Amino acid sequence: MKATGIVVEHNPFHNGHFYHIKESRNKTAADIIIAVMSGNFLQRGEPALVDKWSRSEMALKAGVDIVIELPYVFATAQASDFARGSIALLEAIGCDAFCFGSEEGTIEPFTNTYEAITTQQQTYQNLIKQYMKLGLSYPKALNEAFAEITKDSNLHLVDLSKPNNILGYHYVEAAYQMNACMKPFTIQRIVANFHDDVDESQSIASATGIRKAIFEEGSIGELAKFMPKTSLDHLLTWKDSVGVFGSWPQFWPLLRFTIIRSSLKELASYAEVTEGIEHLIYDAATKSETFEEFMTRVKSKRYTWTRIQRMLTHIYTGFTWEALKSHQNPTYLRVLGMTNDGQSYLNQKKKSLSLPLVSRVAATKDSLLDLDIRATDLYQLGLQSSKIERPIGLDYRKTPIII
Template sequence: MKATGIIVEHNPFHNGHLYHIKESRKKTAADIIIAVMSGNFLQRGEPALVNKWTRTEMALKAGVDIVIELPYVFATAQASDFARGSIDLLEAIGCDDFCFGSEEGSIEPFAHSYEVITTHQEDYQNSIKQYMKLGLSYPKALNEAYTEITSNSEINFVDLSKPNNILGYHYLEAAYQINAHIKPVTIQRVVANYHDDVEHSQSIASATGIRKAIFDDGSIEALANFMPQTSLEHLLNWKDSIGVFGSWQQFWPLLRFTIIRSSVKELATYAEVTEGIEHLIYEAAKKCETFEEFMACVKSKRYTWTRIQRMLTHIYTGFTWEALHSHKKPTYIRVLGMTHNGQKYLNHKKKNLSLPLVSRVAAIKDSLLDLDIHASDLYHLGLQSNKIKQPAGSDYRNPPIII
């Protein structure tokens, strides 16, 4: 059985994701689609709209055969580490290809860019440092340095100012660096760009636009054109049963308490908190009543919104620099859900997998897995509402979903 991997957050699952699955299957002639999916906290440093179990079921009902969890350490990391953890897992579960959406739509420019960056690595890194000394954020410094080494060439390089191209480049980089068997494939991202608002004349909207519409308008039914009916039903059921969606606005009271309860010295021990920003975070938390006010206080040219949110995620979950440096690679494959076809694939492959397959978290003891369980408990704590109380231990109670 030929397997193709995709790297997803599905926050929430929409028609663009459905297109990605169908095109990935078609372009690679895959029998099986395996999604490595972030858990309850995401790469942009924010809580997921709905939990990983709901998002898993959305994916399985829309054509994914197996969903495995990208551990917290990698799911909330900068792009290169996010990509490395994802590719490691897709390689470990035996995928033949991985397929990602990009603004570029062709794989050759990614390969050319990897080659030129690798060839000029020393100059590239020195240039990044110089731009950062001028006060640029890391992503902007990266792009300026990249422009320097590619501007005088006739070769077609990928545009690394585009968000999906950036992630795609890091996927390719990760596969090349581990000399992976898995082969990269890309498809053109269609209609909606990464940050676009919902456009009701279209059938595809970005996940960012959909989330914004949910929080601004509150009407999930109005989003019916942008997602499969099964995804819409899951969102409606979530709203009816839980009453609130995951966001920093919802989590702000607990996050604020966590920051103020900590000493400034303690804040500096959390992953990605650097260069004295802990002082600003502490003072802003004391005086700001809302998350929006807080972000307005701490946002600067040097730190992107995403970078600050990742710091806050790690503060909220208690994830330290020490813990970050202790986990370099995935140590298990955790199955969140599968179809019967996916089950057949795993039964056929499980004796030859390079990492242990985990379906019940109580069955193994692993410090990387402990971080996921801890993060899930804190995620559900942040969703406490008048409608429902979220008990801890959901990772122990929920077996893999089978459809």
Template sequence: MKATGVVVEYNPFHNGHLHHLKQSRLKTNSDVIIAVMSGNFLQRGEPALVDKWTRAKMALSAGVDLVIELPYVFATAQASDFAKGAIFLLEALKCESFCFGSEEGSMEAFRHTYQLLSTKKTEYNTAISNFMKQGISYPKALNEAYRFISESSSLPLVDLSKPNNILGYHYIEAAFQLNASIKPETIHRIVANYHDEAKPNETIASATGIRKVLFDEMDFTAIEHFLPSTSLNELQLWKSNFQIFGSWERFWPILRFVILRHTKEQLANYAEVTEGMENAIWNAAMRNETFLLFMQQIKSKRFTWTRIQRMLTHIYTEFTWEQLKNMDLPTYIRPLAMNKNGQAYLQSIKKNLQIPLVSRVAACKDNNMLELDLRATNLYYLGLQTDYGQKMIGSDYKITPIIR
């Protein structure tokens, strides 16, 4: 059986994701689609709209054959580490290819870009450092350094100011650095860009736009034309059970408590908290009753909204710099959901896996990376502050992989 991998968050699964899935299967002529999916906290440093089990069911209903959880340490990391963890898992799962959505839509430009940056690595890193010394944020420094380096090339290159292009570049970089045999492919992202707001006259919108409409209006009819009916059904079921969707605004009372129960010096021990941000975070938590006001106070040219949110995620889950240093690559494969096709594929490769397959977490002892996932899950449900959420604490021990 021929397998293709995709790296996803599905927050929530929408029509754009459905297009990507269908095109990925067609482009690679694959029998199996494997999705490596973030758990309950995401790459932009925020709680997922709905939990990983709900999003895994959305994926299965739309045509994914096997959903694997991307461990917390990679799911909440900067783009290069996020990509490294995901591509490592897809390679470990014997995928022949992986297919990502991009604004570029052409593999040629990605290859040229990787060749340029790998051959001019020293100049590129020096340029990044020089731009950061001017007080601008790391992502802006990357863009400026890339623009500077790319002036020396006449070949077609990728626009690395676009979010999906950035991730795509890091997927390819990870595959090369891991010396992986997996082959990259890309699908052109259509209609909606990552940060675009949802437009009523379209059928495809970004997940960001869909979430904004849902939070602003709390009306499913306003988003139903952006989602497969199966995704809409899952969202409605979630709302009937939990009454609320995941967001930092909802989690703020507990996050604020976690921040203020620490000293400023203690906050500096958590991953990605750097350059005195522990002081700004603690002081802003003292003064602000809402998450939005808190973020508006501490956001700066130096630190993007996303980077600050990742700091907060690690403070909330108590994930330290020391833990981060000791975790390089995924140490297990954890299936969340599969159909009969995905189950048959997993069974066919099971004996040749290089890292453990974890279907029951209780059977996996002394795995620090997995312990982080379990903690993050419990804290996610606690942050929802609902009776149903309280019942879901400990669910990683109770729920086995979903099979349909």
């Protein structure tokens, strides 16, 4: 069985994701689609709208055959580490190809860009440091450095100012660096850009636009044209059974408590907290009644909204620099769900997988997995919903979903 891997968050699953799955299957002639999916905290440093099991089931009902969890360490990391963890898992589970959505739409510019950067790696890294010293954020410094080293190139290179192109480049980079057997593919991202609001004249909207509509307008039913019915049903069920959706404004009371009860030394020990910003974070938390007010006080040209949110995620979950440095590579394949075809694939491949397969958490001892379990518990507590029974220990009670 030929397998193609995709890297997803599905926050929430919408028609654009459905298109990605269908086109990935067609473009790579895949029998099986395997999704590496972030858990309950995401790459932009925020809680997921709904939990990882709900999002897994949405994917399985819309064309994915196996969902494996991207561990917290990589799911909440900067783009290069997020990509490295994702590609390592897809390689370990035996994918023949991986396919990502991009603004570019063709793979050659990505491979050309990797070659261009690799041949001038030291110059590239030095330029990034120089631009950051001038006060630029990391993404802007990266883009400026890239423009500098490629200004005389005649190759067709990828535009690294686009968010999906950036992630796509890092997927290709990770695959080459680990000598992966998988072949890279990309498909054109269509209609909605990454941050676009919902456009009622279209049938595809960005996940960002859909979340914004849910939080600002509150009516999920009006989003029916932008997602498969199975996804809409899951959101409606979640609203009825849980009552609230995951977001930093929802989590703010617990996050604020965590910040204020911590010493400055403790805040500085958490991953991605650098350059004395713990002073600003603490001061802003004492003065801000809402999450939006807090972010207004903290955000600057040097620190992007996403980077600050990743710091806050690590503060909230207690994830330290020491823990980050201790976990450089994935150590297991955690199955969240599968179809019957996915189950057949795993039965065929289980003896050749390069990482152990985890279906029962209680039977596995792994410090990387322990971080995922803690993140799940804190996510459930952050929802602060009286409708949730026994929020602690869900990872031990949940078995893989089978569709």
